[in-house]
Every structure is written in structure tokens, then in C-alpha cells.
Amino acid sequence: MKKSKLPLGKRSLTTAFALMLTLSVTYGQKQVIQLPARQVTVQQTIKAIEQQTKMSVDYEQGKINLQKKVTFSNQKQSLANVLNRMLEGTGMAYDINQRHIVLRQSEGRRTTSPVSHQGRKGKAIKVTGHVVDASGEPLVGVSVKGQNSGNIGVTDVDGNFRMDAQEGEPLLLSYVGFADKSVKANGSELNVTMEEDNKVLNEVVVTALGIKKEAKSLSYNVQQLNSDAVTTVKDANFVNSLSGKVAGVQINASSSGIGGASRVVMRGVKSINGNNNVLYVIDGIPMTDVQGDQPSTMYDGSGSTGDAISNINPDDIESISVLSGPSAAALYGSEASNGVILVTTKKGREGRLDVTYTGSFQFSHPLVMPKFQNTYGQTSTGSFDSWGSKLAEPSDYDPADFFQTSTNFANSVALSTGTKNNQTYFSLGSNNAQGIIHNNDYDRYNLSVRNTSKFLNDKLTLDLSYMLSTVKEQNMISQGQYFNPLYALYLFPPRVRLQRREIL
Numbered sequence: 001m002k003k004s005k006l007p008l009g010k011r012s013l014t015t016a017f018a019l020m021l022t023l024s025v026t027y028g029q030k031q032v033i034q035l036p037a038r039q040v041t042v043q044q045t046i047k048a049i050e051q052q053t054k055m056s057v058d059y060e061q062g063k064i065n066l067q068k069k070v071t072f073s074n075q076k077q078s079l080a081n082v083l084n085r086m087l088e089g090t091g092m093a094y095d096i097n098q099r100h101i102v103l104r105q106s107e108g109r110r111t112t113s114p115v116s117h118q119g120r121k122g123k124a125i126k127v128t129g130h131v132v133d134a135s136g137e138p139l140v141g142v143s144v145k146g147q148n149s150g151n152i153g154v155t156d157v158d159g160n161f162r163m164d165a166q167e168g169e170p171l172l173l174s175y176v177g178f179a180d181k182s183v184k185a186n187g188s189e190l191n192v193t194m195e196e197d198n199k200v201l202n203e204v205v206v207t208a209l210g211i212k213k214e215a216k217s218l219s220y221n222v223q224q225l226n227s228d229a230v231t232t233v234k235d236a237n238f239v240n241s242l243s244g245k246v247a248g249v250q251i252n253a254s255s256s257g258i259g260g261a262s263r264v265v266m267r268g269v270k271s272i273n274g275n276n277n278v279l280y281v282i283d284g285i286p287m288t289d290v291q292g293d294q295p296s297t298m299y300d301g302s303g304s305t306g307d308a309i310s311n312i313n314p315d316d317i318e319s320i321s322v323l324s325g326p327s328a329a330a331l332y333g334s335e336a337s338n339g340v341i342l343v344t345t346k347k348g349r350e351g352r353l354d355v356t357y358t359g360s361f362q363f364s365h366p367l368v369m370p371k372f373q374n375t376y377g378q379t380s381t382g383s384f385d386s387w388g389s390k391l392a393e394p395s396d397y398d399p400a401d402f403f404q405t406s407t408n409f410a411n412s413v414a415l416s417t418g419t420k421n422n423q424t425y426f427s428l429g430s431n432n433a434q435g436i437i438h439n440n441d442y443d444r445y446n447l448s449v450r451n452t453s454k455f456l457n458d459k460l461t462l463d464l465s466y467m468l469s470t471v472k473e474q475n476m477i478s479q480g481q482y483f484n485p486l487y488a489l490y491l492f493p494p495r496v497r498l499q500r501r502e503i504l
Contacts, residue, residue: 031052031053031078031079032076032077032078032079033048033049033052033053033076033077033078033079033082034048034052034075034076035048035072035075035076035077035082036048036075037075038071038072038073038074038075039069039070039071039072040069040070040072041066041067041068041069041070042064042065042066042067042068042070042086043066043067045070045082045086046066046086048082049079049082049083049101053079053101054099055096055099055100055101056099056100056101057101057103058100058101058102058103058150058152059092059102059103059104059150060103060149060150063092063103063105063150064087064090064092064103065090068090070085070086072085083101087103091105092104092105093105099154100152100154102151102152104151104164123166123167124164124165124166124167125164125165125166125167125185125186125187126162126163126164126165127153127162127163127164127165127171127185127186127190128160128161128162128189128190129144129160129161129162129183129189129190129191129192130158130159130160130189130190130191130192131144131155131159131160131161131173131192131193131194132159132191132192132193132194133178133193133194133195133196134193134194134195134196138155138157138158138159138160139155139159139175139178139194140155140156140157140159141154141155141175142154142155142159142161142173142174142175142194143173143174143175144161144163144171144172144173145171145172145174146163146164146165146166146169146170146171146185147169147170147171147172147182148166148169148170149164149165149166149169151163151164151165165185166185167185167186167187168184168185168186169184169185170182170183170184170185171183171184171185171190173192173194175194177196177197178194178195178196178197179194179195179196179197181194181195222321222322222323223246223247223321223322223324224319224320224321224322225242225245225246225319225320225321225322226318226319226320227314227315227317227318227319227346229241229242229245229320230242230314230317230320231314231315231317231358233362234314234360234362234408234410234431235362235408236258236259236310236408236431236433236442236444237253237254237259237260237261237262237309237310238309238310238312238314238317239251239262239264239309239310239341240253240262241314242320246322248266248267248324249264249265249266249322249324249339250264250265250266251263251264252265256476256477256478257435257436257437257440257442257475257476257477258406258408258433258434258435258440258441258442259310259433259442259444259471259473259476260310260476260477261307261310262307262310263276263277264277264278264339264341265277265278265338266278266322266324266338266339267324267339270337270338275338276338277338278336278338278339278340278341279332279335279336279338279339279340279341280307280308280309280340280341280343281332281340281341281342281343282308282309282312282343282345282467283343283344283345283465286332286335287307287308287309288308309341309343311444311446311469311471312343312446312467312469313412313427313429313431313446313448313469314410315358315412315414315427315429316345316346316412316414316427316429316446316448316467317343317344317345317346318344318345318346318347319344320341320342320343320344321340321341321342321344322339322340322341322342323336323339323340323341323342324339345448345450345465345467346414346416346425346427346450347423347425347450347452348416348417348418348423348424348425348450348451348452349416349417349418349423350418350419350420350423351418351419352417353415353416353417354414354415354416354417355413355414355415355416356413356414356415356416357411357412357413357414358410358411358412358413359409359410359411359412360409360410361407361408361409361410362407362408363405363406363407363408364405364406364408364436365403365405365406365436366400366403366436369399369400370490372398372399372490372494373386373494374391374394374395374396374397374398374494375390375391375394375395375494376388376389376390376391376494377389377390377391377493377494378493383493384491384493386493386494391494395494397492397494399489399490399492402437402438402489403436403437404434404436404437404438405436406433406434406435406436407433407434408431408432408433408434409431409432409433410429410430410431411429411430411431412427412428412429412430412446413427413428413429414426414427414428415427418452420454421453421454421455421458422451422452422453422454423451423452423453424449424450424451424452425448425449425450425451426448426449426450427446427447427448428445428446428447429444429445429446429448430443430444430445430446431443431444431445431446432444435477437475437477437485439474439475440474440475440476440477441472441473441474441475442471442472442473442474443471443472444469444470444471444472445469445470445471446467446468446469446470447466447467447468447469448465448466448467448468449465449466449467450463450464450465450466451463451464451465452464
């Protein structure tokens, strides 16, 4: 008796896999297919099979008539009955291999073999093979397809496959994350080693104006986002749209209302009294931080306006690179010690004229508010505390009436054109918003022009850009106690009626 060369564990795993494969094929054949009608075409039948079984039906083009009518006795049939009825009289048979149903010519009808690329008839043979990666580990689920016959095979848990092919026929092996490989079928077993597709793994990021590097070659962390991150759901300040999309970055919207500046802190607070906000760089130009200081006493407070980055039209952004860590400061000096958000704007495209319009609208309303009591009056005259005597009638004062539904309407139109040596981009944008506090309004209008030209056989590049933002802000919410409207709103005594301005 010839003993198996496989170790006991591997033989058990192979036996278990074969048993599971047999059970899955048997179960698949007994699956019930719901047909759209009792008489359908072959193409409709194949579509129903693929949608309901989640298996692909593979066949060679021209070998089966897709418009042939097939009649069934009932709209509900088992998969085996559907396949047998569909292939009846066609000289075709089927094989089920994991998630593939392969339609092939039946053995009794294979009188001739398809012509190979060399112009001669190929001899039908059985092909076996073993597929591994560069480290010698078997690859499971590799697709093996005959280029001439259209036959398909799939590797099992040990990386082995077995299929019908023509002698000398090219076999294409494909697997996610690996480069495709082609081998020729012959009478001996094929041993194939597949290489990883490194082109898929290399990511190029922008680190400074005109400087592009591979992410894996950098000594500091870089994350890159495309324009969809800030244009899918638009905010008056696009930085707020980045919240939750960048690892290790905390983004807090301003309390000054619609259009206010955002606070962005990377990898934790570094200074108690100093500025922990990141540096913004637009097309290689560092932007000055114009945010107001935090209030130091209860009497301080002024409406905080937006910063330079909040005045950009998000539809003009091509990509955003987030540079975090001290090493990123070497690119832009000490101002970048808290990290950098690098914004690259769009350029004109070569070869055609594109006109693009984008529009969006957004509504918001307070979701959760503190619960207020309206049964007891002021503790004493002039007091903000409301734990005095019980009112004869509960007050109808509700702070929620002070808020309104916030709206944000954004519109933008852009024109892009160019040739090989000259590209032009032009855009107009508007953003009109109202905050949840009455009279807190924000209106912004943007104009952007960019022209890129190349000279001296692409040795000299001239990139000119002009961005204009006109911003009108009204009633930006102040901070502190005495200038913040929410402070008085929440502490307003329920005994006082605001509309009458008198104490009952």
C-alpha cells in the first residue's frame, strides 16, 4: 500500500475541504431558483441564477444561443433542473466549482477542438497545477482561465487546481493584489509562483508645493484626502467636514456660529497657554492665523470671525494632505510644529473644455437641549437662580423658541480647459448661510483663476493663481458670560415674561 506523503494535519484539512466542497456543490444544486416567467430566454435564466445564488455563470461567447426560449413547468425550479433544462439540446454540460458555474461542451460532442493561436487544432488534455506566492505559501481562490477554450479553474485551500484545456493553450492566472501571470498548458503538473503587484501598493502624496513623494518613504505621518471629503456634505467652513476622517486629529467647530473658525489639534495639546492650532498651507503658501484669542475673564468676549482657510470655496480643492508630527515642521519652519494641513487647488485639464456646476443645501436644528424647570420663580429679585417660591401658574417660557432652523446654500460653477503646455481653471462660488441664532448670517463669494504653462520642453513651469473671497459676517456669536446670548437665555428666570418685560 502506498502511503500518503501529506502530514496528518494537512490530510485532515484537505479531506475537510473536499467534504465541504462536495456539500456546497450538492446544496447549490438543490437551491430553488425563482424564474421571472415559465418561458424565458437563456440570458434571462443565467441572470436569475447569478442574482439568486451569488455564483457566476462562465461560458465561451458564441457557444450558446442566449436568445433561445426555455420553457419550464413551474416558475420555481431547483438549480440542477434549471441548468439541465436550459442546456437541453445544446450539446453543453455544466460544472460547479466553488462560486463558479462553468458551461462547457459535453464530452460526447467534443469531436473537434477549438483552433489555437498558432492556427492548429489543440489536443484536449487535463491540466493540474500548484500556485504559491513568493514566500512559498499556497494561494487560495486564484482564477485560472484558458485563453482559447474559455475553461475556468480555481485553486483550492492547498493552492491546487485541475481543469480541462488544450495542449499548449495559454492559461491566465489572476488574483487580487498580485500581478497576472500566463503559463502554457502541457501534460505535466504546473508549478506557478505569483508576484505581488507593487504598483497597487505605492501611494504618492503631496508634501509641499511641487514636491511629490511616496508615502512609505516619509519619516512622518501623512494622510491624503480627495475633494469628496469636503464636498459630499458641505459646511460653511470646509474644515468642519474633515471631522472624523483623519486619524489622530481633533476638530472642533467654533462656538461663534455659522462660518466661524475651527480648532484643529493634532496628536494632543502641546501648550497650555499657547496656540495649538495647525498651520494651513494653500498651494505652498502658509496662511496667517487670524483667529481671535480665547476669553480670559467672564467679561471678555467678541464674535470670532473665520480664518483664512474658511474663506476657500471647497469645490476648488483638488486634494488635502495632513502632515502630523514634529518632522513635518522641517518643511515650513517652527510655525508647523503643531502640524500642517496642506491644500492643493484644482488646475485646468488638458484636451477638452469642461463646465461643471455643483449645488447643495443643508438644514440644521438643535437636536438635544438642557431640560428646564418652569414651576419655581426667582430665588430673589435680580437673581439668576430660579429656586424661589412656587409659581401660581407654570411659566410658558421655552428657550427652544429662541432658535431657528439653520440653512446653508452653496453654489459653484467652474470652467476647465487647456492644451499640453497650457491649462486654465476658472470658478465662481457662493455660500449663503443662516445660523441657528437669529441674525447670525454668513455670505461668501469666491473667484478663482489659475493658469499653468510649461516652457523650454517642460523644463520651466509657470503657475499663476488668483483667489478672491468677499465675506460678510453678521452677529457672530460672542463668548464669555456677559456677551454670550446663550448664557442669558438659559438663566432667564421662568417667572419673567420676556414679551411683556415686567415681573408679575
